[in-house]
Structures are given as structure tokens and as C-alpha cells.
Amino acid sequence: MEAQRSGEDGRIPADWLYSRKMRWLIFLGLAMVASFALLWAWQTVAALVEGRFEYLWFYLPAFLSMAAVSVPGLEVIRSRMRTRARVGSCELRPEGTAITANRLHALLLRSYLLLGTVACLAFSVGMFTGVYTFPMTASQESLFPFLVGALGVCCGGYVVLLATGRLRNPLIVCTPTELRVRRGIETQSIEWDRIAGLEATSLREYQRNSAIRISPANPDALTIDRHYRGPFSGVLKSPPAIVAKADQFEVGAVPLYWFLRYYLEHPDDRRELADGRAVGRLLRGELVS
Known part of the structure; x- marks a missing residue:
């Protein structure tokens, strides 16, 4: 079977040239995520200064989760562009040669899912109990706690599936x-x-x-x-x-x-x-x- 080669670089399969060139889309997405992380970081500092400590259950996990979710995108770009194998990325095991997924991504996956769970559930509970108040319309106040709470439950379920080995890296x-x-x-x-x-x-x-x-x-x-x-x-x-x-x-x-x-x-x-x-x-x- 014939290998796929590109005219630009014989090492790069031809069908991957587009994804390598379009990596700026990932950078754009990461910039949007980073902007949310900065927003929650600012709100975290403001809550500390103003003594609204109950809001930290939402702002701080939201900030840390958004900051952590940016890393996998950068790792995808690095792996996509890499033409020389990285040391520590493969190893000999009793069953054969093993090639592992990005370890940092695997570590942060559980972290930002868990932090996202805490942030979403804190927002939902805070809105239902009246502890949190945000500038929203009446329809938004009635809808957002359910949506964000459901998102938190999904993130928490994902963490449980990873922890029990039902989902694996x-x-x-x-x-x-x-x-x-x-x-x-x-x-x-x-x-x-x-x-x-x-x-x-x-x-x-x-x-x-x-x-x-x-x-x-x-x-x-x-x-x-x-x-x-x-x-x-x-x-x-x-x-x-x-x-x-x-x-x-x-x-x-x-x-x-x-x-x-x-x-x-x-x-x-x-x-x-x-x-x-x-x-x-x-x-x-x-x-x-």
C-alpha cells in the first residue's frame, strides 16, 4: 500500500496539511476560553475585595476550570505539528510497545471537569436559594439555573465514569x-x-x-x-x-x-x-x- 505524501514535506501525509495550516482556529478558540478565564479571575478578585465570599464557590472554580481547559488545545497543536517523537511518549510494556495519550491532558481532564462541576452546581444552588444575584431577566433567572445545573451533573457524571474506568484515556x-x-x-x-x-x-x-x-x-x-x-x-x-x-x-x-x-x-x-x-x-x- 502506498504511503500518502505531500509535495510540501514528504514526511507529512497530504491529508493533514489542511489541519496543520488551520491551527489558527484552535488559537482563536483558546483566546475565547482565555477571555472567560480572565473574566472569572477578575470576578474572583472583586468578590474577595468586596467580602462576597459565598460567590467564590462559583467564581474560583470557574476561573480554574477555564484556565485548565486551555492546555489541551495547546497540546493538540504541538502533537499535530511535531515531526520528531517526544521522549517519554512511548514505552515497552510486558504486552508490547505502548504509545500513550498526552499525560498532561489526561491529568487536567479530570481537574477541569471536577472544577466545572463545582462551579455549575454552586451557581445553580445559589440561584435557587437566592444567595446569588446576577443582572438577568426574569426568564433567564428561571431558565439558567436548570441549564447550568444540568451541565454540572453531566460534568460530574463524566468524572465518575473516568474514575471507575468505564471511560478511559x-x-x-x-x-x-x-x-x-x-x-x-x-x-x-x-x-x-x-x-x-x-x-x-x-x-x-x-x-x-x-x-x-x-x-x-x-x-x-x-x-x-x-x-x-x-x-x-x-x-x-x-x-x-x-x-x-x-x-x-x-x-x-x-x-x-x-x-x-x-x-x-x-x-x-x-x-x-x-x-x-x-x-x-x-x-x-x-x-x-
Whole structure:
């Protein structure tokens, strides 16, 4: 199977050039988030100065949550633009070579969800009890506490699902015989020899994620381990192919693409995935064509 190359840089898959150029959209979104963080920071200071300490249950978590949510966007851009694997982004485990998601993103995810839960519930309870007063119309006062409270419940539920392992951070594990890709709700596994194709593609979400699509030779080639047991689990369908959002991984989207392609096309070298040589080759940049 032929690798996708761009005329601009032979290392960059052609379908990823647009997402790399449009990274300014993420910067624009981050600027909007940062403006809200500054607003809540200002309100936090004002509440402290004016002695309105009960408002800190809303303002302070809202500020910290908005500040924390900005970091994953920056990490996505860095992973999307990286052409050399980052040290510490992959490791040898007993089952094979593991490529982990961005650790800082994984840490902050629970933090800003938990802070968001506190802020939303504090706002909702404060409005219902009359402790909080904001310049709103009568219809807004009757509607916003329900909407913000529902958002807080959703954030809290997400935290519980992460804490109990029903939702998990992305992970790719490569063994000499199979490839395993874990996403939030499930882990998909496929034997290397049953992969029909591997291509770089762009997903039309989050400013076109740089993604890697791994197509099975036949539908029964995929093995699925569903670890999500929560609301709507019965209606969630597994995709017919493995799709990994490459810019969620700390190693970098481009190094990850060439790493997977190399071991797909070189079956005799797959034993390196079990003895640590694959990790060394990835970190030294030997596999980026």
C-alpha cells in the first residue's frame, strides 16, 4: 500500500496539511476560553475585595476550570505539528510497545471537569436559594439555573465514569502479532496480517483532527472490548474501522503515522515491538520517512 505524501514535506501525509495550516482556529478558540478565564479571575478578585465570599464557590472554580481547559488545545497543536517523537511518549510494556495519550491532558481532564462541576452546581444552588444575584431577566433567572445545573451533573457524571474506568484515556499497544487501539468507550484489536489499509485522514471535528484510519480486511477481523457501561451504552455503535485521533498522542501525529505504517509493511521486524528496539527507533526518528 502506498504511503500518502505531500509535495510540501514528504514526511507529512497530504491529508493533514489542511489541519496543520488551520491551527489558527484552535488559537482563536483558546483566546475565547482565555477571555472567560480572565473574566472569572477578575470576578474572583472583586468578590474577595468586596467580602462576597459565598460567590467564590462559583467564581474560583470557574476561573480554574477555564484556565485548565486551555492546555489541551495547546497540546493538540504541538502533537499535530511535531515531526520528531517526544521522549517519554512511548514505552515497552510486558504486552508490547505502548504509545500513550498526552499525560498532561489526561491529568487536567479530570481537574477541569471536577472544577466545572463545582462551579455549575454552586451557581445553580445559589440561584435557587437566592444567595446569588446576577443582572438577568426574569426568564433567564428561571431558565439558567436548570441549564447550568444540568451541565454540572453531566460534568460530574463524566468524572465518575473516568474514575471507575468505564471511560478511559486513549492508548495504542503494538505487539508482534496485533495492534490494539483504545478510545474512550472501548478497545479495538486487530492482527497485523488482517489489516487491509492504513491511511491518514482528517476528522471534521475539533478543527479537523489529524487521524489515522486502519481498515480491516473483513468485518470479523476486529475484536472489540467494550468497557463503557453507562447511559446510552446500548445504542453506541462501534465503527467498522479503527480510527485513532493521532494528535491526541504525545508522540506526535506524524511519527505515529510512520511508526504504524513501518511495522504494517515490515512483518519481519515486528519482533522489535516486544524487545524495546521499536521504542528506540521511534525516538531516534528512524521511522519517519
